[in-house]
Amino acid sequence: MSDLDRLGDRIDVLEARLTFQDVTIETLNNTITAQWQKIDALTRQIAQLREQLAETHAADSEQEPPPHY
Secondary structure, three states: OOHHHHHHHHHHHHHHHHHHHHHHHHHHHHHHHHHHHHHHHHHHHHHHHHHHHHHHHHHHHHOOOOOOO
């Protein structure tokens, strides 16, 4: 096998690795993007629940205690 053939084989191997890495990076990017979207949705949901809790707590504190207190 000549040096040119070996060099061609090495280039083929490197191209295959690069293609695999590109696919892996794209998959990881999609996964991270989906996770951030989920995190953002959960963060908004927590903020809404905090607001609801604060409103409920404020409404409860405005009520007069029962007469037996």
